[in-house]
Amino acid sequence: MAETKNTSKAFKLNTGAAIPAIGLGTWQSQPGEVGKAVEAALRAGYRHIDTAFAYGNEKEVGEGIRASGVPREDIWLTTKLDNPWHKRAPEALRRSLENLGTDYLDLYLMHWPSSTTPEDLKKHYPDWDFVDTWREMQKLMDTGKIRNLGVSNFGIKNLERLLNEPSCKIVPAVNQIELHPGNPSPKLIAYCAEKGIHCSGYSPLGSSDSPLYKNETIASIAKAKDRSVQQVMLMWGLKKGWSVLPKSVNPDRVKANFNMDGWDLTDEEVAKIDSIPERFKVCGDAWLPVKVFFGDDE
Numbered sequence: 001m002a003e004t005k006n007t008s009k010a011f012k013l014n015t016g017a018a019i020p021a022i023g024l025g026t027w028q029s030q031p032g033e034v035g036k037a038v039e040a041a042l043r044a045g046y047r048h049i050d051t052a053f054a055y056g057n058e059k060e061v062g063e064g065i066r067a068s069g070v071p072r073e074d075i076w077l078t079t080k081l082d083n084p085w086h087k088r089a090p091e092a093l094r095r096s097l098e099n100l101g102t103d104y105l106d107l108y109l110m111h112w113p114s115s116t117t118p119e120d121l122k123k124h125y126p127d128w129d130f131v132d133t134w135r136e137m138q139k140l141m142d143t144g145k146i147r148n149l150g151v152s153n154f155g156i157k158n159l160e161r162l163l164n165e166p167s168c169k170i171v172p173a174v175n176q177i178e179l180h181p182g183n184p185s186p187k188l189i190a191y192c193a194e195k196g197i198h199c200s201g202y203s204p205l206g207s208s209d210s211p212l213y214k215n216e217t218i219a220s221i222a223k224a225k226d227r228s229v230q231q232v233m234l235m236w237g238l239k240k241g242w243s244v245l246p247k248s249v250n251p252d253r254v255k256a257n258f259n260m261d262g263w264d265l266t267d268e269e270v271a272k273i274d275s276i277p278e279r280f281k282v283c284g285d286a287w288l289p290v291k292v293f294f295g296d297d298e
Protein backbone atom coordinates (compact mmCIF):
# COMPACT_ATOMS: atom_id res chain seq x y z
CA MET A 1 0.00 0.00 0.00
CA ALA A 2 1.33 3.44 -0.90
CA GLU A 3 2.75 5.51 1.96
CA THR A 4 0.01 7.94 2.99
CA LYS A 5 0.77 11.36 4.41
CA ASN A 6 -2.42 12.81 5.84
CA THR A 7 -0.89 15.05 8.50
CA SER A 8 0.54 17.35 5.84
CA LYS A 9 -2.38 16.88 3.45
CA ALA A 10 -4.53 19.88 2.56
CA PHE A 11 -7.64 20.34 0.42
CA LYS A 12 -7.67 23.05 -2.22
CA LEU A 13 -10.55 25.53 -1.86
CA ASN A 14 -12.31 27.50 -4.59
CA THR A 15 -10.25 30.52 -3.47
CA GLY A 16 -6.97 28.72 -4.20
CA ALA A 17 -6.22 28.41 -0.46
CA ALA A 18 -5.36 25.02 1.02
CA ILE A 19 -7.14 23.91 4.20
CA PRO A 20 -5.20 21.37 6.30
CA ALA A 21 -7.03 18.03 6.28
CA ILE A 22 -7.02 17.47 10.06
CA GLY A 23 -8.11 20.21 12.47
CA LEU A 24 -8.59 20.23 16.23
CA GLY A 25 -12.21 20.77 17.29
CA THR A 26 -12.90 22.83 20.43
CA TRP A 27 -16.67 22.68 21.02
CA GLN A 28 -17.36 21.78 24.68
CA SER A 29 -13.64 22.00 25.48
CA GLN A 30 -13.72 23.52 28.93
CA PRO A 31 -11.92 26.56 30.33
CA GLY A 32 -8.56 25.50 31.72
CA GLU A 33 -8.45 22.60 29.24
CA VAL A 34 -8.96 24.08 25.80
CA GLY A 35 -5.79 26.20 25.75
CA LYS A 36 -3.69 23.19 26.73
CA ALA A 37 -5.42 21.06 24.11
CA VAL A 38 -4.67 23.63 21.40
CA GLU A 39 -1.05 23.86 22.53
CA ALA A 40 -0.70 20.05 22.63
CA ALA A 41 -2.24 19.75 19.17
CA LEU A 42 0.05 22.32 17.60
CA ARG A 43 3.07 20.72 19.28
CA ALA A 44 1.93 17.34 17.90
CA GLY A 45 1.88 18.80 14.39
CA TYR A 46 -1.72 19.97 13.85
CA ARG A 47 -1.87 23.18 11.81
CA HIS A 48 -5.65 23.72 11.84
CA ILE A 49 -7.79 24.85 14.78
CA ASP A 50 -11.59 25.13 14.69
CA THR A 51 -13.40 27.35 17.17
CA ALA A 52 -16.48 29.59 17.29
CA PHE A 53 -17.65 32.70 19.11
CA ALA A 54 -20.50 30.58 20.50
CA TYR A 55 -18.07 28.15 22.18
CA GLY A 56 -17.00 30.97 24.52
CA ASN A 57 -13.38 29.85 24.34
CA GLU A 58 -11.79 31.97 21.60
CA LYS A 59 -9.64 33.81 24.15
CA GLU A 60 -8.12 30.63 25.55
CA VAL A 61 -7.72 29.17 22.04
CA GLY A 62 -5.63 32.25 21.19
CA GLU A 63 -3.55 31.74 24.32
CA GLY A 64 -2.95 28.10 23.39
CA ILE A 65 -1.80 29.13 19.93
CA ARG A 66 0.70 31.59 21.36
CA ALA A 67 1.90 29.12 24.04
CA SER A 68 2.69 26.56 21.32
CA GLY A 69 5.34 28.78 19.75
CA VAL A 70 4.05 27.85 16.29
CA PRO A 71 3.97 31.00 14.15
CA ARG A 72 0.46 32.31 13.47
CA GLU A 73 1.05 32.24 9.71
CA ASP A 74 1.67 28.47 9.87
CA ILE A 75 -1.77 27.85 11.39
CA TRP A 76 -5.20 27.64 9.76
CA LEU A 77 -7.63 29.31 12.16
CA THR A 78 -11.40 29.06 11.73
CA THR A 79 -14.05 30.78 13.79
CA LYS A 80 -17.77 31.41 13.28
CA LEU A 81 -20.34 34.19 13.31
CA ASP A 82 -22.85 33.42 16.05
CA ASN A 83 -26.61 33.45 15.34
CA PRO A 84 -27.54 36.51 17.46
CA TRP A 85 -24.84 38.53 15.64
CA HIS A 86 -26.14 38.21 12.09
CA LYS A 87 -27.14 41.88 11.94
CA ARG A 88 -23.83 42.94 13.52
CA ALA A 89 -21.23 41.04 11.51
CA PRO A 90 -18.49 43.73 11.59
CA GLU A 91 -18.74 43.97 15.39
CA ALA A 92 -18.79 40.18 15.75
CA LEU A 93 -15.67 39.85 13.62
CA ARG A 94 -13.91 42.55 15.63
CA ARG A 95 -14.71 40.73 18.88
CA SER A 96 -13.56 37.34 17.59
CA LEU A 97 -10.26 38.80 16.36
CA GLU A 98 -9.77 40.53 19.69
CA ASN A 99 -10.58 37.34 21.64
CA LEU A 100 -8.22 35.27 19.54
CA GLY A 101 -5.49 37.91 19.64
CA THR A 102 -4.95 37.82 15.89
CA ASP A 103 -5.46 40.31 13.10
CA TYR A 104 -6.87 37.87 10.56
CA LEU A 105 -8.86 34.65 10.17
CA ASP A 106 -8.13 31.94 7.67
CA LEU A 107 -11.82 31.07 7.56
CA TYR A 108 -14.92 32.84 8.86
CA LEU A 109 -18.09 30.78 8.78
CA MET A 110 -21.74 31.64 9.25
CA HIS A 111 -22.32 29.16 12.10
CA TRP A 112 -26.00 28.43 11.32
CA PRO A 113 -28.48 29.69 8.73
CA SER A 114 -30.53 31.19 11.56
CA SER A 115 -30.65 34.93 12.28
CA THR A 116 -31.71 34.83 15.91
CA THR A 117 -32.67 37.94 17.87
CA PRO A 118 -30.19 38.65 20.69
CA GLU A 119 -33.06 39.41 23.11
CA ASP A 120 -34.79 36.07 22.65
CA LEU A 121 -32.89 33.11 21.23
CA LYS A 122 -36.19 31.43 20.36
CA LYS A 123 -37.08 34.24 17.95
CA HIS A 124 -35.97 34.80 14.38
CA TYR A 125 -35.82 38.30 12.90
CA PRO A 126 -38.91 38.88 10.76
CA ASP A 127 -36.97 41.15 8.36
CA TRP A 128 -33.63 39.36 8.02
CA ASP A 129 -32.26 35.92 7.24
CA PHE A 130 -29.07 34.14 6.13
CA VAL A 131 -29.16 35.72 2.66
CA ASP A 132 -28.89 39.17 4.29
CA THR A 133 -26.19 37.88 6.60
CA TRP A 134 -24.14 36.52 3.69
CA ARG A 135 -24.50 39.84 1.86
CA GLU A 136 -22.99 41.57 4.91
CA MET A 137 -20.32 38.91 5.48
CA GLN A 138 -19.14 39.33 1.90
CA LYS A 139 -18.40 43.00 2.67
CA LEU A 140 -16.07 41.88 5.48
CA MET A 141 -13.71 40.53 2.83
CA ASP A 142 -12.83 44.15 2.01
CA THR A 143 -11.30 44.55 5.48
CA GLY A 144 -8.48 42.14 4.54
CA LYS A 145 -9.06 40.41 7.88
CA ILE A 146 -10.63 37.26 6.44
CA ARG A 147 -8.87 35.03 3.94
CA ASN A 148 -11.79 32.71 3.19
CA LEU A 149 -15.52 32.88 3.79
CA GLY A 150 -17.85 29.96 4.30
CA VAL A 151 -21.00 28.59 5.87
CA SER A 152 -21.91 25.82 8.27
CA ASN A 153 -24.97 23.62 8.70
CA PHE A 154 -26.23 24.46 5.22
CA GLY A 155 -28.20 21.69 3.54
CA ILE A 156 -29.05 21.59 -0.17
CA LYS A 157 -32.25 23.64 0.17
CA ASN A 158 -30.54 26.57 1.90
CA LEU A 159 -27.44 26.42 -0.33
CA GLU A 160 -29.62 26.40 -3.42
CA ARG A 161 -31.44 29.50 -2.21
CA LEU A 162 -28.21 31.30 -1.26
CA LEU A 163 -26.43 30.56 -4.54
CA ASN A 164 -29.42 31.72 -6.58
CA GLU A 165 -29.63 35.10 -4.85
CA PRO A 166 -28.32 37.99 -7.00
CA SER A 167 -26.61 39.39 -3.87
CA CYS A 168 -24.50 36.23 -3.57
CA LYS A 169 -21.21 37.20 -5.23
CA ILE A 170 -18.97 34.78 -3.33
CA VAL A 171 -19.59 31.04 -3.46
CA PRO A 172 -18.81 29.77 0.06
CA ALA A 173 -15.35 28.20 0.14
CA VAL A 174 -16.40 25.71 2.82
CA ASN A 175 -19.57 24.20 4.23
CA GLN A 176 -18.83 22.78 7.68
CA ILE A 177 -21.36 20.02 8.32
CA GLU A 178 -21.91 17.00 10.51
CA LEU A 179 -20.16 14.05 8.90
CA HIS A 180 -19.55 10.63 10.45
CA PRO A 181 -20.55 7.07 9.53
CA GLY A 182 -23.99 7.70 11.10
CA ASN A 183 -24.57 10.82 8.99
CA PRO A 184 -22.63 10.48 5.71
CA SER A 185 -24.85 12.89 3.68
CA PRO A 186 -23.86 11.69 0.20
CA LYS A 187 -26.33 13.93 -1.69
CA LEU A 188 -25.15 17.04 0.11
CA ILE A 189 -21.51 16.09 -0.44
CA ALA A 190 -22.16 15.59 -4.17
CA TYR A 191 -24.06 18.90 -4.38
CA CYS A 192 -21.21 20.80 -2.69
CA ALA A 193 -18.62 19.13 -4.94
CA GLU A 194 -20.60 20.20 -8.01
CA LYS A 195 -20.66 23.81 -6.74
CA GLY A 196 -16.96 23.83 -5.80
CA ILE A 197 -17.63 23.99 -2.05
CA HIS A 198 -15.30 22.01 0.20
CA CYS A 199 -16.95 20.12 3.06
CA SER A 200 -15.38 20.01 6.51
CA GLY A 201 -16.70 17.24 8.73
CA TYR A 202 -17.71 18.11 12.26
CA SER A 203 -18.40 15.56 15.01
CA PRO A 204 -16.29 13.11 12.95
CA LEU A 205 -16.26 10.62 15.84
CA GLY A 206 -19.97 10.99 16.53
CA SER A 207 -19.31 13.52 19.35
CA SER A 208 -19.53 12.82 23.10
CA ASP A 209 -20.81 9.33 24.08
CA SER A 210 -20.66 8.28 20.45
CA PRO A 211 -22.73 5.19 19.64
CA LEU A 212 -20.25 4.54 16.82
CA TYR A 213 -17.62 3.32 19.28
CA LYS A 214 -19.67 0.12 19.62
CA ASN A 215 -20.31 -0.32 15.92
CA GLU A 216 -19.22 -3.84 14.92
CA THR A 217 -18.23 -2.98 11.36
CA ILE A 218 -15.91 -0.18 12.46
CA ALA A 219 -14.60 -2.25 15.38
CA SER A 220 -13.72 -5.20 13.14
CA ILE A 221 -11.83 -2.98 10.70
CA ALA A 222 -10.02 -1.29 13.59
CA LYS A 223 -9.04 -4.67 15.02
CA ALA A 224 -7.75 -5.95 11.69
CA LYS A 225 -5.63 -2.81 11.22
CA ASP A 226 -4.47 -2.59 14.84
CA ARG A 227 -5.89 0.95 15.01
CA SER A 228 -8.53 2.55 17.22
CA VAL A 229 -12.13 2.94 16.06
CA GLN A 230 -11.58 6.72 16.29
CA GLN A 231 -8.60 6.56 13.94
CA VAL A 232 -10.56 4.41 11.49
CA MET A 233 -13.45 6.91 11.44
CA LEU A 234 -11.08 9.83 10.83
CA MET A 235 -9.31 7.95 8.04
CA TRP A 236 -12.70 7.14 6.49
CA GLY A 237 -13.55 10.86 6.43
CA LEU A 238 -10.22 11.74 4.83
CA LYS A 239 -10.69 9.01 2.21
CA LYS A 240 -14.17 10.38 1.44
CA GLY A 241 -12.56 13.74 0.62
CA TRP A 242 -13.48 16.00 3.50
CA SER A 243 -11.38 17.60 6.20
CA VAL A 244 -11.99 16.24 9.72
CA LEU A 245 -12.22 18.16 12.98
CA PRO A 246 -11.83 15.76 15.93
CA LYS A 247 -12.18 17.38 19.35
CA SER A 248 -10.22 16.17 22.34
CA VAL A 249 -8.82 17.78 25.47
CA ASN A 250 -6.83 14.66 26.36
CA PRO A 251 -3.23 15.08 25.10
CA ASP A 252 -2.84 11.35 24.33
CA ARG A 253 -6.06 11.30 22.32
CA VAL A 254 -5.13 14.57 20.60
CA LYS A 255 -1.94 12.83 19.44
CA ALA A 256 -3.65 9.55 18.53
CA ASN A 257 -6.18 11.41 16.37
CA PHE A 258 -3.27 12.86 14.40
CA ASN A 259 -1.57 9.48 13.91
CA MET A 260 -2.79 9.31 10.34
CA ASP A 261 0.37 8.72 8.31
CA GLY A 262 1.76 5.50 6.89
CA TRP A 263 -1.48 3.52 6.94
CA ASP A 264 -4.69 3.55 4.98
CA LEU A 265 -8.10 2.00 4.46
CA THR A 266 -8.79 -0.06 1.36
CA ASP A 267 -11.66 0.84 -0.97
CA GLU A 268 -13.43 -2.24 0.36
CA GLU A 269 -13.09 -1.08 3.96
CA VAL A 270 -14.36 2.39 3.03
CA ALA A 271 -17.34 0.77 1.27
CA LYS A 272 -18.09 -1.36 4.36
CA ILE A 273 -18.26 1.77 6.51
CA ASP A 274 -20.37 3.47 3.83
CA SER A 275 -22.88 0.64 4.11
CA ILE A 276 -23.49 1.02 7.88
CA PRO A 277 -27.28 1.55 7.94
CA GLU A 278 -27.82 3.29 11.30
CA ARG A 279 -28.42 7.04 11.13
CA PHE A 280 -28.15 9.69 13.85
CA LYS A 281 -27.44 13.40 14.10
CA VAL A 282 -25.60 15.11 16.95
CA CYS A 283 -26.80 18.61 16.03
CA GLY A 284 -30.47 18.93 15.11
CA ASP A 285 -32.41 22.13 14.66
CA ALA A 286 -34.92 21.77 17.52
CA TRP A 287 -33.17 24.50 19.52
CA LEU A 288 -33.28 27.02 16.66
CA PRO A 289 -36.18 29.35 15.88
CA VAL A 290 -36.22 28.12 12.26
CA LYS A 291 -35.98 24.76 10.55
CA VAL A 292 -32.53 24.22 9.10
CA PHE A 293 -32.41 20.54 8.13
CA PHE A 294 -34.84 19.18 5.56
CA GLY A 295 -33.74 15.54 5.29
CA ASP A 296 -32.39 16.14 1.76
CA ASP A 297 -28.79 15.17 2.51
CA GLU A 298 -28.99 11.62 1.24
Ligand SMILES: NC(=O)c1ccc[n+]([C@@H]2O[C@H](COP(=O)([O-])OP(=O)(O)OC[C@H]3O[C@@H](n4cnc5c(N)ncnc54)[C@H](OP(=O)(O)O)[C@@H]3O)[C@@H](O)[C@H]2O)c1
Pocket residue numbers: 024025026027028050051111152153176177201202203204205206207208209228230231245246247248249250253254256257282283
Ligand atom coordinates in the same frame (compact mmCIF):
# COMPACT_ATOMS: atom_id res chain seq x y z
N1 LIG B 1 -20.30 23.96 12.87
C1 LIG B 1 -20.99 23.39 13.82
O1 LIG B 1 -22.18 23.69 14.04
C2 LIG B 1 -20.32 22.36 14.68
C3 LIG B 1 -21.12 21.49 15.44
C4 LIG B 1 -20.46 20.51 16.19
C5 LIG B 1 -19.08 20.42 16.17
N2 LIG B 1 -18.33 21.32 15.45
C6 LIG B 1 -16.83 21.27 15.43
O2 LIG B 1 -16.40 19.94 15.23
C7 LIG B 1 -15.61 19.53 16.33
C8 LIG B 1 -15.73 18.04 16.59
O3 LIG B 1 -17.04 17.67 16.89
P1 LIG B 1 -17.50 17.20 18.36
O4 LIG B 1 -16.74 17.96 19.36
O5 LIG B 1 -18.98 17.27 18.36
O6 LIG B 1 -17.17 15.67 18.45
P2 LIG B 1 -16.07 14.60 17.99
O7 LIG B 1 -14.79 15.22 17.64
O8 LIG B 1 -16.74 13.71 17.02
O9 LIG B 1 -15.93 13.77 19.36
C9 LIG B 1 -15.45 14.36 20.52
C10 LIG B 1 -15.64 13.37 21.67
O10 LIG B 1 -14.83 12.22 21.45
C11 LIG B 1 -13.88 12.07 22.50
N3 LIG B 1 -12.62 11.62 21.85
C12 LIG B 1 -11.85 12.32 21.00
N4 LIG B 1 -10.82 11.57 20.55
C13 LIG B 1 -10.95 10.35 21.14
C14 LIG B 1 -10.20 9.16 21.08
N5 LIG B 1 -9.12 9.05 20.30
N6 LIG B 1 -10.64 8.09 21.82
C15 LIG B 1 -11.76 8.18 22.59
N7 LIG B 1 -12.51 9.29 22.68
C16 LIG B 1 -12.12 10.38 21.96
C17 LIG B 1 -13.76 13.43 23.15
O11 LIG B 1 -13.43 13.34 24.52
P3 LIG B 1 -12.06 13.96 25.14
O12 LIG B 1 -12.05 15.42 24.83
O13 LIG B 1 -12.20 13.68 26.59
O14 LIG B 1 -10.94 13.21 24.48
C18 LIG B 1 -15.20 13.94 22.99
O15 LIG B 1 -16.04 13.41 24.01
C19 LIG B 1 -16.13 20.41 17.47
O16 LIG B 1 -15.28 20.40 18.60
C20 LIG B 1 -16.24 21.74 16.77
O17 LIG B 1 -14.99 22.34 16.61
C21 LIG B 1 -18.94 22.27 14.68
